[in-house]
Amino acid sequence: MAQKNKSVGLGMKHGVRKFLLFLLAAFVFALPIFAADTINAEITARNGMVASAQPLASAAGLEILMAGGNAIDAAIAAAFALGVVEPNATGLGGEGMMVIYLAENKTTIAIDYRSMAPLADMSKIKFGSEGHVAVAVPGTVAGLCTALKDYGTKSLAEVMAPAIRYARNGFIVSETLAQTIADRFDPISRNEALLQILAPEGLPLQTGDIFKNPDLAVTLEKIAAGGPDVFYKGDIADAIAQDMAKNGGFITKADLAAYRAIKREPVRGTYRGYEIVSAPPPVGGISVIEMLNMLECFDIASEQPLSPRNIHIMAEVMKRGFADNSAYVGDPDFFQIPVTGLLDKEYARSRVQEIDLNKVTTSIKAGTPDEHPSTTHLSVVDRHGNMVALTQTISGFWGACVAVPGTGIILNNEMQNWSSRGPNSYAPGKRMRTTIAPTIIAKDGNPFVTMGTPGAGRIISTMVILTVNLIDFDMGVQEAIESPRFYARDTEKLLSLESRIPKETQEWLKSIGYSIKEYPPFDLFFGGAQAILVDPKTGIMHGGADPRRDGAVFGF
Amino acid sequence: MIYRYSSTKRFLAIVCFMLLGILPIFAQYSVPSTLVASFERPGFMTSAGQTSDAAIVKVLANTRLKLGLEYDIAAKPETIANAKTLVLVLGVSNKGLGAAGLSIEQEIERVQSIVAEALKNNTRIISIHTGGTARRGEASNQVIELCVPASDVVIVVEGGNNDGFFTSLCEENNVFLVQVPSIAEAGNVLKSLFEAQ
Numbered sequence: 162m163a164q165k166n167k168s169v170g171l172g173m174k175h176g177v178r179k180f181l182l183f184l185l186a187a188f189v190f191a192l193p194i195f196a197a198d199t200i201n202a203e204i205t206a207r208n209g210m211v212a213s214a215q216p217l218a219s220a221a222g223l224e225i226l227m228a229g230g231n232a233i234d235a236a237i238a239a240a241f242a243l244g245v246v247e248p249n250a251t252g253l254g255g256e257g258m259m260v261i262y263l264a265e266n267k268t269t270i271a272i273d274y275r276s277m278a279p280l281a282d283m284s285k286i287k288f289g290s291e292g293h294v295a296v297a298v299p300g301t302v303a304g305l306c307t308a309l310k311d312y313g314t315k316s317l318a319e320v321m322a323p324a325i326r327y328a329r330n331g332f333i334v335s336e337t338l339a340q341t342i343a344d345r346f347d348p349i350s351r352n353e354a355l356l357q358i359l360a361p362e363g364l365p366l367q368t369g370d371i372f373k374n375p376d377l378a379v380t381l382e383k384i385a386a387g388g389p390d391v392f393y394k395g396d397i398a399d400a401i402a403q404d405m406a407k408n409g410g411f412i413t414k415a416d417l418a419a420y421r422a423i424k425r426e427p428v429r430g431t432y433r434g435y436e437i438v439s440a441p442p443p444v445g446g447i448s449v450i451e452m453l454n455m456l457e458c459f460d461i462a463s464e465q466p467l468s469p470r471n472i473h474i475m476a477e478v479m480k481r482g483f484a485d486n487s488a489y490v491g492d493p494d495f496f497q498i499p500v501t502g503l504l505d506k507e508y509a510r511s512r513v514q515e516i517d518l519n520k521v522t523t524s525i526k527a528g529t530p531d532e533h534p535s536t537t538h539l540s541v542v543d544r545h546g547n548m549v550a551l552t553q554t555i556s557g558f559w560g561a562c563v564a565v566p567g568t569g570i571i572l573n574n575e576m577q578n579w580s581s582r583g584p585n586s587y588a589p590g591k592r593m594r595t596t597i598a599p600t601i602i603a604k605d606g607n608p609f610v611t612m613g614t615p616g617a618g619r620i621i622s623t624m625v626i627l628t629v630n631l632i633d634f635d636m637g638v639q640e641a642i643e644s645p646r647f648y649a650r651d652t653e654k655l656l657s658l659e660s661r662i663p664k665e666t667q668e669w670l671k672s673i674g675y676s677i678k679e680y681p682p683f684d685l686f687f688g689g690a691q692a693i694l695v696d697p698k699t700g701i702m703h704g705g706a707d708p709r710r711d712g713a714v715f716g717f
Numbered sequence: 718m719i720y721r722y723s724s725t726k727r728f729l730a731i732v733c734f735m736l737l738g739i740l741p742i743f744a745q746y747s748v749p750s751t752l753v754a755s756f757e758r759p760g761f762m763t764s765a766g767q768t769s770d771a772a773i774v775k776v777l778a779n780t781r782l783k784l785g786l787e788y789d790i791a792a793k794p795e796t797i798a799n800a801k802t803l804v805l806v807l808g809v810s811n812k813g814l815g816a817a818g819l820s821i822e823q824e825i826e827r828v829q830s831i832v833a834e835a836l837k838n839n840t841r842i843i844s845i846h847t848g849g850t851a852r853r854g855e856a857s858n859q860v861i862e863l864c865v866p867a868s869d870v871v872i873v874v875e876g877g878n879n880d881g882f883f884t885s886l887c888e889e890n891n892v893f894l895v896q897v898p899s900i901a902e903a904g905n906v907l908k909s910l911f912e913a914q
Contacts, residue, residue, distance in 0.1 A: 340852075344812055347772035347790075350780075363781045364901060365773055681854075 203639035206716025212691035213539035216713035221323035256300035257553025264546030274304020293410030331373035377569025454509030476649035488527030491584025502530025521674035536615030550599035616688025638705035761800035763792035767813030794834035
């Protein structure tokens with residue numbers, strides 16, 4: 162009996178010891194997951210990673226990485242796929258901007274594939290947000306094909322294969338996508354071709370339905386086989402031009418044939434010792450850097466990330482940055498933009514002199530620097546260290562609510578984005594300004610973050626918040642993305658914020674003069690960011706995707 | 718002791734279980750005969766809250782089911798004055814409010830005024846809710862609480878009643894509730910309520 166007890170005792174002690182060791186191991190390995198309370202897990206990988214606004218698009222990019230493609234191949238694959246599986250936000254009828262880091266020669270390039278006003282004089286036209294008149298010449302096909310041709314390693318047919326499959330076989334409609342269809346169903350129902358795509362049985366596609374776009378599959382196959390000329394000069398161009406002519410639109414075959422993607426030098430700045438490389442005008446990267454320059458004048462990290470003082474300072478900075486964006490940013494081929502002035506640290510210091518830490522500024526004008534963006538985003542890193550930050554759009558969700566019959570192509574409504582005067586005023590052939598700001602962050606010359614977000618006017622402010630979260634507060638990439646957001650600009654009285662910002666903080670902000678508009682805890686009004694961070698010490702990639710949209714990160 | 722059921726009894730038991738299983742389905746969709754084909758024309762549809770669901774219900778009602786309802790997402794009392802039946806599509810949408818240039822306070826005032834106009838004119842009211850529970854925020858609930866008590870019947874797609882909100886509200890106000898699995902079925906119920914054209 163004693164022996165039995167002894168053996169039982171030993172067994173128990175041994176069992177308990179093993180159990181405790183297991184608990185300890187589980188706790189240690191689980192630490193990275195539980196260190197921050199996030200909805201999505203932060204994904205890690207060593208060989209390649211794709212973060213995009215839709216799981217199928219991320220899967221498309223990963224498929225190409227695993228087949229030996231580089232980051233550019235994977236980004237192009239994911240971008241074409243996004244056009245199928247997030248058709249409300251991007252597609253062949255849209256445009257975008259990407260920033261590429263090439264590890265081999267340590268260079269960074271931006272590809273501007275923003276849409277362009279038709280060459281006809283439309284100065285007497287009142288631009289709205291719907292219909293054929295709202296459509297600008299799309300740049301997606303040119304931009305993606307240029308990037309692949311010059312920096313990729315795979316063929317167009319290979320990288321477009323996943324997108325073609327999704328268009329032909331269909332995919333399951335998410336709640337997010339179904340809601341965008343419901344929200345815009347009125348204008349959607351006014352275009353027969355678009356209605357056929359989004360309401361094939363008379364009622365809009367619902368969550369859980371299978372969304373197929375066989376016409377788009379055929380269009381993608383034509384481009385895969387024939388290259389971008391099929392879109393800009395061939396029978397797809399014919400279809401677009403005919404639909405335009407029939408419906409009072411202005412885009413002609415000549416406009417399409419004249420379109421080019423443009424390689425530009427990214428804008429560069431620094432923030433607390435980190436290099437910030439972002440998309441140049443006519444998009445928002447310059448304003449992200451200007452705002453970070455202003456923020457650098459404050460010791461943000463001395464308080465909690467969402468302290469009342471920090472929110473106030475960042476809101477004041479956002480308003481000044483937006484004022485300058487409106488006053489100075491436009492198409493650089495049509496307007497002399499004071500890039501150096503806007504990026505100058507001294508200029509930023511002069512702008513923040515006006516900020517009162519205890520009172521909101523109610524009226525903000527643009528400064529005087531010397532010299533003189535319904536959207537989606539993806540980030541890709543490959544095992545060689547190449548990085549892509551790519552943001553593309555059709556402007557508003559569902560763009561102009563117009564589809565080109567027989568092609569599956571949904572057209573942008575970028576012509577609504579002109580300003581009545583200033584650097585972003587309309588001119589034939591000009592590219593309109595937008596806020597998109599795909600960005601790469603580097604330290605000591607080594608890029609380690611690629612990130613971006615959709616979100617219309619909130620893109621710039623969200624990019625600033627993400628940068629501060631990563632650099633000032635050393636958050637993990639998923640935590641940085643999920644952290645509560647807010648937004649202020651010069652033309653709006655309200656400070657918009659997510660309801661997770663504490664009530665006491667909101668009360669303090671009201672006490673110094675803010676009027677607040679509260680949004681739900683995670684609202685896609687503030688964008689849907691995706692980011693990948695490569696740990697400089699270990700080389701491990703950490704990916705984050707935004708639960709505000711359907712974001713997903715895949716890696717291997 | 719082995720108790721054997723006769724094959725007849727076994728058959729009857731199976732049939733009963735089957736009936737019990739499908740009865741709830743009939744009960745959910747069934748509309749009392751007093752309501753079927755009892756709603757007169759002309760009918761007018763508007764939103765209560767500027768929900769985008771109104772555009773979908775309009776397509777369902779008029780394009781698919783050919784009910785011929787007049788429609789204005791932001792109808793005022795004077796536009797519904799001649800309607801014999803008012804169809805309210807319930808739900809507050811911030812985007813919709815923005816597009817209509819209305820604050821939530823103004824929209825609530827508008828909804829109150831059209832409900833009051835309908836009651837004054839003995840216009841019967843059908844309320845429809847097609848959205849989910851997750852999207853149904855405080856403002857939507859406020860508008861729903863305005864409309865349901867004045868309604869003759871409420872049609873709800875079941876995803877929007879997971880919390881029993883409509884069930885309680887209809888019970889408290891003695892309003893008939895029809896719960897359906899889909900927007901398409903909501904349309905079928907709506908059609909059954911109107912008199913033949």
